[in-house]
Amino acid sequence: MSQSSLSPTFAVRRLSASDAPGFRDLRLEALRSHPESFGASWEEETAQPLAWFTDRLDRSTVFGGGPAGASTLSGIVGFYTMDSPKLRHKGVLWGMYVRPQARGTGLAPMLVTQVLAHARHIVEEVRLTVVATNTAAVRLYKRAGFTPYGLEPRALKVGHDYHDEVLMAWSRL
Numbered sequence: 133m134s135q136s137s138l139s140p141t142f143a144v145r146r147l148s149a150s151d152a153p154g155f156r157d158l159r160l161e162a163l164r165s166h167p168e169s170f171g172a173s174w175e176e177e178t179a180q181p182l183a184w185f186t187d188r189l190d191r192s193t194v195f196g197g198g199p200a201g202a203s204t205l206s207g208i209v210g211f212y213t214m215d216s217p218k219l220r221h222k223g224v225l226w227g228m229y230v231r232p233q234a235r236g237t238g239l240a241p242m243l244v245t246q247v248l249a250h251a252r253h254i255v256e257e258v259r260l261t262v263v264a265t266n267t268a269a270v271r272l273y274k275r276a277g278f279t280p281y282g283l284e285p286r287a288l289k290v291g292h293d294y295h296d297e298v299l300m301a302w303s304r305l
């Protein structure tokens with residue numbers, strides 16, 4: 133089945149403080165099931181109280197998507213900018229995660245598109261990092277218009293294993 137025939141069954145929205153319990157569940161699931169895909173770790177974040185996740189939703193821009201008409205979340209993605217005058221032309225896409233049962237449905241591209249629609253009014257460029265062997269994520273970002281501009285060797289160390297990261301950027305210029 134094509135993605136376009138399925139994507140209308142999902143809705144993406146900006147999450148607010150009241151979404152903190154669902155956001156925490158999905159975020160911890162992401163960190164626990166894919167430790168090599170994120171700079172943060174499950175061990176750090178599972179120890180945090182709900183208020184920490186609420187604060188994150190207040191301070192950052194996080195979009196979530198799930199079946200249209202339901203409050204359940206099947207995917208999340210975050211975006212932040214920096215205040216410094218010399219850095220505020222750039223934003224960072226972070227924390228992209230889609231539950232296994234919602235992969236290949238079009239939800240992942242909807243989330244990235246939502247970040248870019250939001251970001252293009254605020255910044256000139258959006259940056260992200262992705263583990264080089266994460267083919268699905270690299271392809272997702274390339275399809276959305278991100279291009280690779282570098283490689284950071286041994287960017288992450290998970291246990292005894294190192295993971296290189298591809299640095300990618302999207303520009304509206």
Ligand SMILES: CC(C)(COP(=O)(O)OP(=O)(O)OC[C@H]1O[C@@H](n2cnc3c(N)ncnc32)[C@H](O)[C@@H]1OP(=O)(O)O)[C@@H](O)C(=O)NCCC(=O)NCCS
Nearest residue numbers: 166169228229230235236240241262267268269271272275
């Ligand atoms: C990355 C992620 C969000 C992608 O979600 P998705 O629903 O699979 O995304 P899409 O269906 O749009 O697929 C993206 C591309 O990867 C391809 N793909 C999907 N699964 C794949 C796999 N296991 N191996 C290789 N390619 C794969 C798809 O065919 C598609 O390629 P195309 O654009 O050429 O058609 C999802 O896999 C995920 O949450 N992974 C765990 C967390 C993670 O890695 N986050 C990214 C952190 S940077």
